[in-house]
Amino acid sequence: MVNFAGIAEPGSTKNYKTGTWRTYRPVVDFDKCIGCAKCWEYCPEGCIIELEVDGKEVYETDLDYCKGCGICSEECPVGAIEMELEEED
Amino acid sequence: MVNFAGIAEPGSTKNYKTGTWRTYRPVVDFDKCIGCAKCWEYCPEGCIIELEVDGKEVYETDLDYCKGCGICSEECPVGAIEMELEEED
Amino acid sequence: MEEIRIHGRGGQGSVTAAELLAEAAFEDGLEAQAFPAFGVERRGAPVRAFARISDTKIRLRSQVYEPTYVIVQDATLLGTVDVEEGIKSDGKMIVNTSRDQSQLDIDTEAEIITLDATKLALDILGKPIMNTALLGAFSGATGEVSVEAMKKRVKKRFPGELGEKNAKVMEKANKIVGG
Amino acid sequence: MEEIRIHGRGGQGSVTAAELLAEAAFEDGLEAQAFPAFGVERRGAPVRAFARISDTKIRLRSQVYEPTYVIVQDATLLGTVDVEEGIKSDGKMIVNTSRDQSQLDIDTEAEIITLDATKLALDILGKPIMNTALLGAFSGATGEVSVEAMKKRVKKRFPGELGEKNAKVMEKANKIVGG
Amino acid sequence: MALEEEEYFESGHRACAGCGLALGARLAMKATGEDAIATCSTGCLEVVSSPYPESSWEIPWIHSLFENSAALGSGIEAGLKAQGNDHTKVVAQGGDGGTVDIGIRSLSGMLERNHDVTYVCYDNEAYMNTGIQRSGSTPYDASTTTSPPGTESYGNENRKKDALEIAAAHGISYVASASIAFPSDLVDKVKKANEINGATYVQIHTPCPTGWGYEGKETIEIARLAVETGLWVLYGKKDGEIQNINKLNDRKPVEEYLKKQKRFKHLFKKEDGSKELEKIQNIADRNAEKFSLDK
Amino acid sequence: MALEEEEYFESGHRACAGCGLALGARLAMKATGEDAIATCSTGCLEVVSSPYPESSWEIPWIHSLFENSAALGSGIEAGLKAQGNDHTKVVAQGGDGGTVDIGIRSLSGMLERNHDVTYVCYDNEAYMNTGIQRSGSTPYDASTTTSPPGTESYGNENRKKDALEIAAAHGISYVASASIAFPSDLVDKVKKANEINGATYVQIHTPCPTGWGYEGKETIEIARLAVETGLWVLYGKKDGEIQNINKLNDRKPVEEYLKKQKRFKHLFKKEDGSKELEKIQNIADRNAEKFSLDK
Amino acid sequence: MKRENREVMEGSHAVAHAVKNCSPDVIAAYPITPQTHIVEKLSQFVADGELKSEYLKVESEFSAMSACVGASATGTRTFTATSSQGLILMDEVLYNASGLRLPIVMVVANRAVGAPINIWNDHSDSMGVRDSGWIQLYAESNQEVLDMAIQSYKIAENDDVRLPAMVCMDGFILTHTYEPVSIPTKEEVSDFLPEFDPEHKLDPEDPKSFGTVGFPGDFMEFKYQQHEAMQNAKEVIPEVFKEYSEKMGREYNGLIEEYKTEDADVILISLGSVIGTLKDTVDDLRNEGEKVGLIKVRVFRPFPEKQLIDAIEGARAVGVLDKNISLGNKGALYSELLDSLYNSDITPLTINFIAGLGGRDIPESSAKKMYEKTKDVAERGYVEDEIKFVDLKEA
Amino acid sequence: MKRENREVMEGSHAVAHAVKNCSPDVIAAYPITPQTHIVEKLSQFVADGELKSEYLKVESEFSAMSACVGASATGTRTFTATSSQGLILMDEVLYNASGLRLPIVMVVANRAVGAPINIWNDHSDSMGVRDSGWIQLYAESNQEVLDMAIQSYKIAENDDVRLPAMVCMDGFILTHTYEPVSIPTKEEVSDFLPEFDPEHKLDPEDPKSFGTVGFPGDFMEFKYQQHEAMQNAKEVIPEVFKEYSEKMGREYNGLIEEYKTEDADVILISLGSVIGTLKDTVDDLRNEGEKVGLIKVRVFRPFPEKQLIDAIEGARAVGVLDKNISLGNKGALYSELLDSLYNSDITPLTINFIAGLGGRDIPESSAKKMYEKTKDVAERGYVEDEIKFVDLKEA
């Protein structure tokens, strides 16, 4: 049955993958990316992560949660993020 | 029985004589009174009335309602109002 | 069980009087209850307070309809308030007045005791707070509660000089009515 | 009585589709009911809507558990949502997809009809609003509701050009699935 | 006689002798006149003026609850509008508690929607009807039954809520403070508020002998001292502009006001009381600065 | 990376794609850090973040009702104090409706009592959770489901309530406006508010694609345009002094902001719409004047 | 059911149309799911000039009802709608409105009351205010709710009643469901419902005072009058229903509706939209030869004691489906049915089903289980678990 | 009654003293007649440093209860008191507090609910919130109310209960009455009442979320748990009473108290302070040879169904005195008694007296009339006017 008084564990919505909501997927061009973190700052899902690619600090999306809103793409100062239509599967 | 929804007639508290609450009674000295109406302005009971006495405009208390607070006496610019202890009877 | 009603005006300490009466009765080993007439009365308006004293536990919660004793703090009330209402014919009424009881127009078979409590209060306390004088008189006139208990409680409630003076008022009033 | 379930995403007009379906059925002389899955879903999240049609008055107020027909507005849902749940084995499922039905992984005995509603919508409406195409297909595939009634109601709801275009979409989709 | 002679708030009400609130209502109603409807929140004013089957009000009047006087006023205004009545004024009345505390939501909504209602707050600086408990409008350090002084307390610990500023921040076109010690000014302000088409707010300082601890006869004097010390500033604010500042020739020290009232008695007795008195003087000084009170 | 890396408002929440509110909460929580307790009034934020048995919150969080976030915060602060805890921050959160309308009484009380609570209002300018009804914070002329344009209407008929001024009128020591388009500024302001010992109020402009009618990806742009047109002014007010005004080099006409949103579409279509646009431009101009916005 | 007049419409919109045709002078409302579509539609009517009402978009439900009190006191017809938390929030004003005898009409989109917060249907909200002196009607369908909205004005404004009335419709299940309804035209409504023109109102021409202090010497008499008005409503409501039926051609026959009860051994009793499902269930069971009947409680306040007793007579067992529970006791309908039965001449066995709380669906299968359980009680001759939570997920 | 410990004191002050000795961490309250003296006394305790509580002087009752919710959720002990309009105003938060399972203790100074506004005693306020999931205790005397305040914390904080509790005391009749009481010392209270240290609380060290959305899939289960907690309370309360009796030497024997019921033909049933008057009446009548008894309902939520049935067994008629009425039905105690009796093995005749509304006094003479009427019912064998307004002034 339900727990006492409906108490929830911290951060547990992470169990739910909002990535399934997505129609468009942001794809980062690591070559273009200057690691400014603007995309990370502005992502309402907080699902952008720092990566090291070839010794360079870049950012990429965690597709488990990305809803494909397109904000990161819009706000990337160097146009490093493209929104691509999700494939059915 | 009570009326529909407890409706009351306008100004009907006049049926209740708050003069019975009084311990001190204001007595106006018409000779002193200059008819400035300050007492009338300041009376919380609205129980001071204009009179003509010997052709002179003066003010006096309606003892039916006067609670004897003493404001009129205090505020009369010429000290025309004395507060006198009520007699038992 | 005896029931007492106190008449006064808002601000004259009628409720305090009822409370002190109950406290003193309890001090004397009795059971006691005191309560105001639950109203919305403002300062100056006529008010009432009640007390019950008994040698068994008091459970009754209704208002007082037929008091044995009535205390009237302010004789100016006599014209407007029905102070004699319901008083037992063998009861007693204690009235604060400078007049003689024959001058009072009170329609009751109960015994009327008068006392110039205002003067007493003004003399000793310097203020027209008559409730303690009337309590002293109540003690003297009825014997229901000892004046010692009264004095003890008034001193407890008003520590220091104020209590002492009130106790003195009680003592004196008690004597005057023959306590 | 037949029950219909529509799957889509918040913002795709699944509820509108159910409503239009009910309206059209009523237009055809049937009794009808339409309602959303009562939820708190936000735009983009998977949502459902339902309709019932019948030739007698509909009194049932429960949710739809065993639909005869299921409409899937967005094939990207197939991976995450159990679109086949409860569908009658002799029922039909209409899926918006560019793929062939054999390429779809849906575990049901019900007949599956596919249609590239997105393309149709983009072609005619210029927007990926697929619900009217799917309704047209529903009409064609099931014969439960006439495409005329559908068209009439869509034009009523969206007066002017928008309605006309949607009616055209319906017509076309209806033809495609063999209506 | 400068003021309207007619009484719309009648004798026979049950307010304490010397009640500032009763005078306030009497004066405000003179400004309002007969073609008006008044609401009243629960509180002294309502209780003393409407013991069934009696009423002190000569104009149509309604009491509903403690916290909804402004909402009631909104509804009345709407009812009149719906009936095509564009002349009858609506005056919503409340005590300070009913206004700045429990009633502030309905007040805020009424002001936001800019109903054609004059809201009159009678400020006696505490919940008097229930026996002198602190309200948001109780001044700093005042003793009330819920802000008693004690070893851990100097009385009320919060500053008096500035309901006039709060009302003004709603962008309404008129707010004003008034005092029963200045009847013509009071009547003028309520009249002005009534004349404006839209929501207005007038707060009247109405000393209370019972709650503040002074003799009934001193009510006007106390009210006057509040103004003369700068603790209660008389002003109007029309479309954001402050007007009618009552400049003071010789601002009195706050002690003159405070020492007359039992609710501040402890400040003159308690150790460190003078520090507190200074704080209160500071409040007056800041008022003087803000409103350029000193001549 | 200027901002705190740690996330306290987690992924998996159910907000619409591109939700400004979700971003606002994520940023505000970065300013708040882990030693804090948050309340949340009923609304989008609460609904999207706490579907039992899940929660997006990494810090202790509680939702009770729609109108009592500030009162809940008051109680939590008191509870912490009673436990001798003088380090944990309390952040009370509410939507604009939960704050400036139904919640304003409890907010006003909390501010008056000066609890050590930071109140954060997420302003998406309508009741979004219930399907885009007008709130007191809805701008003039915006179309919502309860302020639809029509033959008798240009949309919302009231001006946006100035909750910042109202909060400031309570005499609290800090109020600030922020925008999700300016994350560092936002985080700074919430931090500052948190650091102050006493009640503070921060209102964050959080555009809502669903309610305002634009595409999710435009959220930041819309938020930025609100600031650049002067319709949403970024400022702080510390102890009555306005600070941190974000001066504008080249203030944009309001049309640039309005035309991107369906909620203002009717103004560009309706006869006389231009008159209304002028009125809105006036609002921006008055803001510019009041805050000396133009460089 | 004159087909030509019917149109498929959302329940909320159907109510809005009906209310529009009652021409309320003042509407004051605050949005809350699932009431929103009602007040949104009314907003649109006003924006489009189709309805000339003063529409107050207030800042809380408390003010919504307070504004209705003010407006109604000026002698105008008023409307509001709410749900759940909103209804409970206005509780204090509900008592006030009934005590002031103001015939305000309110639609309640029934929804659970939190915590936990839940936007789905049950009856905790309206049942939670059943003491407040409001008439309460419960609708089975969208047709009923829109008819009841119109009827309510006539009931509430009746001189022998003069009480506010609440029309309860199940949240989502009715509010958000599209189905065919027939809406009386404005002319038809006007013919049925006279203008509201009360004797006592806030009026500078006749300046009375309202809402005075009721002292202990009078208060009881005020309450007694309200109680009497409720009793009068038991007479007035069927008359209003009758007139409505005659004028509009749809049958409303009384405080309760009986469905196949005549020879029933087992009777189910409930209110609201679940009645539809239960009717289907009863039909199915009848087809299977079961002697089952159904009672729909259309009017819950005043409580139709006598009507229920008469209708139940002859049944061996009754199963009462409550979509609420007074925590620590029973469902409200069950509780009040039993307090009525106790002093009646009949003694059916009884069982209380607590079902559908917070939007838990009640499918026909569950309805059948309730029937089975009730029948079982009838057969055994006693009830074991009197209060049964239906479809509860066990630990 | 150890005389040495007793002291004459106002009821409100007695409660304040008892609450002080429970050491609540947070108090949040808003004044309302006749609750004021309780919160004023507590203010003085805090001002004088005699009580170290955070005391929030909030701007409304809604916030009083909301602040208690917040404070209680941090794992602290909380207190508030209210009455009438204030209680009804916090209605929404009451449901919230119980749904969040927070063991807040509140004293309710019972007073009528307006309109018309009336500050005097009856039970409309607390009865009006009987569905809200709060435990409800009703006190006969000031001794009882102060004891119950202490007991309530122990009941509410019990792990098997964990529900908020309301201690009801009649406004004025108890709150403003001076009488002797014995107040357990702080040490005695500490010995009886352990510190409150709940497992779940708002705590950055263990950052849980509270007040999440309860979907239809779970909501019913939450409500069922609350209902179960209420059932558990029926066990826990007598245990707590027993321990209290042992430790403090004053008898608290169960959910109800029987007075001379053993051989009674006629039993009166009520709750609150009128019980005192009724006891005197019963004694008088017994002296006159009448076989009359009395039942005091000490706990109204959870409703003591079984206990009442057992106690009534053998009586021919029961008269239930309710100081409230659910307008359009019956008094709450009567209604629930009947819903309990219906499925019991006993069938006493019953009559409902609606008395004391809005402070109408209930003298012994009226109590006797109620007895006579009930006896009359017993003798006739049937009841004519089931609902009787006592001492109503006829038109």
Ligand SMILES: Cc1ncc(C[n+]2csc(CCOP(=O)(O)OP(=O)(O)O)c2C)c(N)n1
């Ligand atoms: C909801 C509610 N809470 C509390 C009360 C009790 N109450 C009635 S009047 C009042 C105080 C009124 O204070 P204020 O508004 O300042 O008016 P005043 O009596 O001081 O003139 C209070 C607390 C109430 N009637 N209703």
Ligand SMILES: Cc1ncc(C[n+]2csc(CCOP(=O)(O)OP(=O)(O)O)c2C)c(N)n1
């Ligand atoms: C007392 C009460 N009234 C109404 C509601 C319904 N309600 C829930 S959230 C909401 C709107 C929230 O608006 P806002 O505070 O602006 O937050 P948003 O959803 O826009 O972020 C409303 C009206 C409620 N939960 N409680």
Ligand code: SF4
């Ligand atoms: S598309 Fe939106 S949700 Fe996805 S990573 Fe970019 S900003 Fe985040």
Ligand code: SF4
């Ligand atoms: S905003 Fe663009 S450049 Fe900056 S980190 Fe993200 S992807 Fe790289």
Ligand code: SF4
């Ligand atoms: S004493 Fe007071 S009440 Fe009497 S007339 Fe003078 S001012 Fe008026």
Ligand code: SF4
């Ligand atoms: S104030 Fe004095 S002088 Fe003036 S009218 Fe009155 S009595 Fe006369």
Ligand code: SF4
């Ligand atoms: S308590 Fe104060 S405000 Fe109330 S009636 Fe008395 S003097 Fe006036």
Ligand code: SF4
């Ligand atoms: S409706 Fe608006 S505020 Fe709510 S979740 Fe969606 S985008 Fe965010």
Ligand SMILES: [Mg+2]
């Ligand atoms: Mg006040």
Ligand SMILES: [Mg+2]
């Ligand atoms: Mg919002």
